[in-house]
Amino acid sequence: MKVIFLGVGEACDEDMPNNSHLIVSDTVLLLDCGYSVPGQLWKYNPDHAFLDAIYISHRHADHYFGIPALLVRMWEEKRTKPLTFICPGGLKEVIGELIEYGYKTLTDKFEFEIYFKEAEKRQSIMFNELNLKFAPTIHSVENFAIKVSDGRNTVCFSGDGMFNGETEKLYRDSDLVIHESYSLDQRIPGHACITDLLHMAQRNHIKCLALTHLQRDLRKHEIGHIEHKISQKKLKIIIPEPFEEYSF
Ligand SMILES: [Zn+2]
């Protein structure tokens, strides 16, 4: 299994594409698909059949507004391989409406099937060889963090939101946790701060913590300070750049 950090930015960052990552195993899974993600994916791999599934963590534009563009190109390029959306319960309709709003009647023209797997918290879903588990975070809309395991390695992705007891349990002992890190030490409702994340990673024996979705000014002006702060820790912590890869 390897992970490609396609985009690492928050919603309004002019430099960094939206927070989105690829899990490449025998199955290829895209984690979130914000409005600036399709271009990143096509630059990484333009093959219309590359993706098997897309996970959407929650209904904010920087996490799912890229779907219509992604699908219209699949249609143009005559994809026939089925595509599966995995999302928290209730998002199936929202995603369907977004596609219809973006490109009316597009779904009628597809030569490929679209399937939905709606997740509930504490439930496990098998998708091909991948075992998927979910836990809610504290965010302004319902957001599910996801844990992806191929039997050898385990990767978690927060989507957006502050962790709680349930999310910590999901993250425990993982090989890689990709977490939104909106602020340094200020507690902003519905988001996680780096100081809290460092403690959380330590007490849950996380092998590597990837900090993404940093507030744009923080990333621009305080990256040196943050890198110094995390270098003091015994934990492995990275602040990935777009297209950086993490292999196990
Ligand atoms: Zn976001």
Ligand SMILES: [Zn+2]
């Ligand atoms: Zn959000």
